[in-house]
Every structure is written in C-alpha cells, then in structure tokens.
Amino acid sequence: MSDARQIDAPPNLTWQLDAVGRARREAIAGHRGAVVWLTGLSGAGKSTIARGVDAILAERGARSFVLDSENVRHGLSRDLGFSLDDRVEHIRRVTEVAKLFADAATILFVAAISPYRWMRRRARDVIGHDFLEIHVATPLEVCEAQDPRGLYRRARSGEIADFTGVSAPYEEPVDAELVLHPENESVEESVAKVIDFLDSFNILRPPLA
Amino acid sequence: MSDARQIDAPPNLTWQLDAVGRARREAIAGHRGAVVWLTGLSGAGKSTIARGVDAILAERGARSFVLDSENVRHGLSRDLGFSLDDRVEHIRRVTEVAKLFADAATILFVAAISPYRWMRRRARDVIGHDFLEIHVATPLEVCEAQDPRGLYRRARSGEIADFTGVSAPYEEPVDAELVLHPENESVEESVAKVIDFLDSFNILRPPLA
Numbered sequence: 442m443s444d445a446r447q448i449d450a451p452p453n454l455t456w457q458l459d460a461v462g463r464a465r466r467e468a469i470a471g472h473r474g475a476v477v478w479l480t481g482l483s484g485a486g487k488s489t490i491a492r493g494v495d496a497i498l499a500e501r502g503a504r505s506f507v508l509d510s511e512n513v514r515h516g517l518s519r520d521l522g523f524s525l526d527d528r529v530e531h532i533r534r535v536t537e538v539a540k541l542f543a544d545a546a547t548i549l550f551v552a553a554i555s556p557y558r559w560m561r562r563r564a565r566d567v568i569g570h571d572f573l574e575i576h577v578a579t580p581l582e583v584c585e586a587q588d589p590r591g592l593y594r595r596a597r598s599g600e601i602a603d604f605t606g607v608s609a610p611y612e613e614p615v616d617a618e619l620v621l622h623p624e625n626e627s628v629e630e631s632v633a634k635v636i637d638f639l640d641s642f643n644i645l646r647p648p649l650a
Numbered sequence: 651m652s653d654a655r656q657i658d659a660p661p662n663l664t665w666q667l668d669a670v671g672r673a674r675r676e677a678i679a680g681h682r683g684a685v686v687w688l689t690g691l692s693g694a695g696k697s698t699i700a701r702g703v704d705a706i707l708a709e710r711g712a713r714s715f716v717l718d719s720e721n722v723r724h725g726l727s728r729d730l731g732f733s734l735d736d737r738v739e740h741i742r743r744v745t746e747v748a749k750l751f752a753d754a755a756t757i758l759f760v761a762a763i764s765p766y767r768w769m770r771r772r773a774r775d776v777i778g779h780d781f782l783e784i785h786v787a788t789p790l791e792v793c794e795a796q797d798p799r800g801l802y803r804r805a806r807s808g809e810i811a812d813f814t815g816v817s818a819p820y821e822e823p824v825d826a827e828l829v830l831h832p833e834n835e836s837v838e839e840s841v842a843k844v845i846d847f848l849d850s851f852n853i854l855r856p857p858l859a
Contacts, residue, residue: 461705
C-alpha cells in the first residue's frame, strides 16, 4: 500500500464510454431520463406521491423507479449516521446513484427531506439539466398532527434530536420547478399534477432526433 | 449532534415498500432484473464485452445498463482511494447500486476487476439469486502483451504499485456461472455466449406469473 499508488491512481482511470448512448436509450425507452427530487418535511407525503407517480408510469411501460432516502440508509448508506457530515455524504451518494439511473434513461424519483438549500443545490449541480425539484409543501402543523410514526411526538419530547422542522431547520425551496400542497388535495390529485408537470417538461416523450 | 439521536436513528427508519413490486416490473419489462458481474484482470475485456451485450439487449428494448467500476470512481466513489479498505468500500457501493438496478428490473452489468474471492462472495451474498458471475479469463500474458493503456508496463517498472496480476493477487473464481476466453475468440463470439448464457438462466423473459 505505497504512497506511489495513491498518487498515481487517478490517471489510471479511463472513462468508459456508453456504447449505446443516452439519446438512443431514451429513444428506445420512449421517454427521457430524469431525476425528480421531492423535498419536504418528514410525513409531508414525498414517498407516497413518488410511488403513486411511479406506479402510473410503470404501468404505462416507462422505466421509472423510486429511490427512497430511508431505504438507501439500509443499503448504500448503512455506514452513515446522522451527523451533518454523514447527511451530506448520504445525499451525495443518493445524487450519484440518481444520476446513473437518469443515464440509463430512467425517470428516477428521489424522496428525501434534504432540508438545506445548499444540499439540494449540490444535487442540482451534479445532475445538471436532468434535475427537477418538487417541493412537497405540507405545512409542519399538518405533518405533526398526522404523525403516523410518532416521530414528531418523540422529537418534541427530546427523544429524537435534530429533527427537521422541530429542532433542526427546513429551508424551503426558492427554485423548485413544482410546489405541491397535499394538505389541500387528494394523493391522486397530487400524483396527477406531477404527471402533468413531467409532461410539460417533455420528460414523457422521446427526445427529438 | 447528541448521542441520543445517533442511538435513536435506526429505529426511525422505516422500509418503504415498492408499490409496483419487482415481479410486476419484470413482467412489464419483459425480462428479469439481474446483476451480471464480470471479473477478470485489467485489460481482459470485461467492459468491452459488457458493453457489447448491453448494446444488443438495449436495441432489443431490454432495460440494461453497464456499471463500470472505473466510471463509478469518478462519481459515487470519488472519495475513495486504492487502499484495501477503500477498495472494499468501493465494491460494496457498486454492489448496493447494482442491487437497486436489479430491483428496478434492469439487467445490470458490472465490470470490475474485483480480484478477491471473498470480495465477490460478499457481492453475491448481498445481491442474492440475482447475482451471476462471469469470469473473463484472458490470461495475464495476453493482457500484458496488449496493454493499450500502458498500465502493465508502469506496474512492472514499479510506477504503479499493487497492480492486480503483477504486484497484487488475482484470485480466479471457483464458482463463476460462465467462463469466457476472449483470447481464443472474437468480441462478437464472447458477446453471443453471454446472450446465450442469460437466456439459459431465463433472464431474457418475464418471470412466470
């Protein structure tokens, strides 16, 4: 394990080109690849809406999938905790995986609280023009009143520290491509709005040849 | 950043179910999801063969993609070096990402030297029955004679340390599902063997309902 190898390592890495190519993959899939990033408070409905849209797109034959931040913590991010550094690294990994799915011409939904603007800005910078941000803007009082998993109760009692919206900040998006208000509509209505939104961004059709 | 949160964190994580389900995704895709793991020396032809198979499957409309170990080092693993610990973590991340693609009903090809048996065994254990191992068994002397990137020359001169096959071991698979000998055949022949192989494992058709 010499230092020479550590120094020499990066130049040995050669980028292997995708033989099929992104545009061809999208033409075959019949739609574009994209990363649809749903941000919002715990219990806002991010995952529920993402799964509803995914189910509709999947049944239409689209290549779609949901990357749930919490599920990733059971696998790829299982070595990470909840310190700020670890949260940043977790979101970085989610971002890189999402980008790979978009390269594979998949419409990839990320459901992640991702509470800081700079955190989501990094994801947008890495993913580029494939990144679409949806703010699932259910108000704190609604999320807290429902609290199906009892997390807000535990956060208020101090049993859980640094809980977004209670003892840690949530920075609302200022540049989200879509804002949803699940507190005023059914899940089906929110899902339909996301489908219309994707259509308006030309995601649901192949790229122009 | 209290200890209480670190301790409490895991129980807050709830696994979010895939609303569509793996079997339904595969039925819609018309084929199974799988991780096809190509192992072998540097320059053995892993990536070339993987990309050849991917191109054929993609043109057939299959959901396939290549995860090239070296490309992942430009993104998801950009924070990792080449110490043994970092190599293990890199392969762990590749494994977890590959598993996600298989869950999305993608035929995912991993091209990775992955020189140790225990390293590939871990990948097989995590991915389970979706894991298919292909040994791209081009002999060292052939890889070294071709050496298009000059890596073997630099490894022999000591400029690159711990280079697999030269100054670091490569443990040949004992339980690979397929062994290829690219030194005795064309790329097209190797690619055709992988297609036949996938067919024989029923990967290229939807699961029985």
